[in-house]
Amino acid sequence: MARKQGSHSEITGPRVLEAALRLIARHGYAAVSMRQIAAEVGVQAGALYNYTPDKQSLLFDLMRHHMVELLDALAEADLTGDALSRLKGFTQFHIRFHLPRSDQVFVSYMELRNLVPQNFTAIETMRREYEDALENILRAGEAEGVFAVPDTRVATMALIAMLTGLSHWYREGGRLAMPVIEQIYWDLVRKSVAV
Amino acid sequence: MARKQGSHSEITGPRVLEAALRLIARHGYAAVSMRQIAAEVGVQAGALYNYTPDKQSLLFDLMRHHMVELLDALAEADLTGDALSRLKGFTQFHIRFHLPRSDQVFVSYMELRNLVPQNFTAIETMRREYEDALENILRAGEAEGVFAVPDTRVATMALIAMLTGLSHWYREGGRLAMPVIEQIYWDLVRKSVAV
DNA sequence: GTCTATAATAGGATAGAC
DNA sequence: GTCTATCCTATTATAGAC
Numbered sequence: 197m198a199r200k201q202g203s204h205s206e207i208t209g210p211r212v213l214e215a216a217l218r219l220i221a222r223h224g225y226a227a228v229s230m231r232q233i234a235a236e237v238g239v240q241a242g243a244l245y246n247y248t249p250d251k252q253s254l255l256f257d258l259m260r261h262h263m264v265e266l267l268d269a270l271a272e273a274d275l276t277g278d279a280l281s282r283l284k285g286f287t288q289f290h291i292r293f294h295l296p297r298s299d300q301v302f303v304s305y306m307e308l309r310n311l312v313p314q315n316f317t318a319i320e321t322m323r324r325e326y327e328d329a330l331e332n333i334l335r336a337g338e339a340e341g342v343f344a345v346p347d348t349r350v351a352t353m354a355l356i357a358m359l360t361g362l363s364h365w366y367r368e369g370g371r372l373a374m375p376v377i378e379q380i381y382w383d384l385v386r387k388s389v390a391v
Numbered sequence: 392m393a394r395k396q397g398s399h400s401e402i403t404g405p406r407v408l409e410a411a412l413r414l415i416a417r418h419g420y421a422a423v424s425m426r427q428i429a430a431e432v433g434v435q436a437g438a439l440y441n442y443t444p445d446k447q448s449l450l451f452d453l454m455r456h457h458m459v460e461l462l463d464a465l466a467e468a469d470l471t472g473d474a475l476s477r478l479k480g481f482t483q484f485h486i487r488f489h490l491p492r493s494d495q496v497f498v499s500y501m502e503l504r505n506l507v508p509q510n511f512t513a514i515e516t517m518r519r520e521y522e523d524a525l526e527n528i529l530r531a532g533e534a535e536g537v538f539a540v541p542d543t544r545v546a547t548m549a550l551i552a553m554l555t556g557l558s559h560w561y562r563e564g565g566r567l568a569m570p571v572i573e574q575i576y577w578d579l580v581r582k583s584v585a586v
Numbered sequence: 587g588t589c590t591a592t593a594a595t596a597g598g599a600t601a602g603a604c
Numbered sequence: 605g606t607c608t609a610t611c612c613t614a615t616t617a618t619a620g621a622c
Binding site: 222223224225226227306309310346347349350351353354355356357358360361362364365371372376377379380381383384385387388389390 | 417418419420421422501504505541542544545546548549550551552553555556557559560566567571572574575576578579580582583584585
């Protein structure tokens with residue numbers, strides 16, 4: 197607490213991103229100052245520039261890290277089998293990945309407009325890749341004859357919005373436990389695309 | 392264009408709110424300055440304070456107006472009949488009300504965290520009233536035995552998230568016309584709560 | 587690697603002339 | 605009702621000492 201000088205690059209670096217994530221999720225990118233982030237980390241504002249060239253890069257790093265982690269985890273989930281199994285797997289994956297990451301979800305969905313064009317495009321490309329994973333499952337189900345979806349693209353957007361919305365209102369320790377909520381959402385998803 | 396002086400209270404007042412809505416929807420509350428809003432209206436920053444006591448009131452007025460308009464329109468929609476008809480009516484109402492108001496939807500969903508506590512509570516109360524209208528329909532359908540919803544509250548949040556998500560990606564003149572999209576969403580909603 | 591100090595700019599809000 | 609001018613505060617980012 198009393199130490200004011202010293203080198204902590206391996207500690208401070210991640211702490212800057214953590215503090216930025218927490219503060220931006222709570223107050224929004226434009227509303228959070230570099231001084232606030234520095235105070236949260238326990239350094240002076242100037243020290244932040246050892247870890248990020250500017251505020252924009254901080255936001256972009258947060259969002260890129262979230263999307264890379266998401267796509268990596270999806271690849272590892274290795275959803276195989278018939279379309280219904282894959283849809284159930286995707287639904288569970290989406291909920292289990294996003295629910296413990298409410299700050300990341302908040303930032304990734306709210307702060308897109310604060311990315312400069314180049315960074316925006318990079319994030320959108322990754323997001324599109326994730327959406328396509330779900331759409332491919334819906335297409336497969338159509339081909340198998342187990343899903344009846346008038347338009348797979350619209351259904352994809354609708355289902356992702358429904359699932360992601362969960363992150364906006366779910367609070368740990370609430371009325372319903374996580375497995376129960378997961379079951380309820382799977383029930384809604386399954387029926388919505390059923391024949 | 393050349394006139395720099397004069398009284399236009401009845402013109403300028405609404406124009407301030409319109410400009411604020413457009414700019415805040417695009418860039419976010421914290422990122423938009425009073426000077427930007429004034430420039431959009433075509434006055435100097437100081438003149439704005441004839442129409443709003445401060446920036447916070449501007450945001451609150453935008454969100455309150457949106458919610459009041461929503462609840463009034465819902466009351467006029469007068470959804471009656473059996474639960475399935477009411478659900479279809481609600482779905483159509485939600486889409487038709489929100490789709491032409493993408494700026495309002497954006498602001499109302501993104502800027503809640505920038506409201507001071509008192510204003511936040513006021514908006515949340517109105518939002519809850521709207522959600523309850525849908526939940527009542529789902530309850531009625533359960534009672535009639537035409538819906539099978541494990542938890543009406545969770546289903547309410549899920550369906551509203553799905554429907555509102557439409558406002559985030561729909562663009563006029565896109566691949567699908569509005570009535571088509573409306574039909575697709577109704578199909579998803581109807582099946583998701585079906586027995 | 588972090589500090590202090592500061593440059594350069596922009597912010598919300600107000601006062602007083604017209 | 606609007607303007608100009610200004611107060612006061614806060615901002616991002618940089619420079620140089622330690």
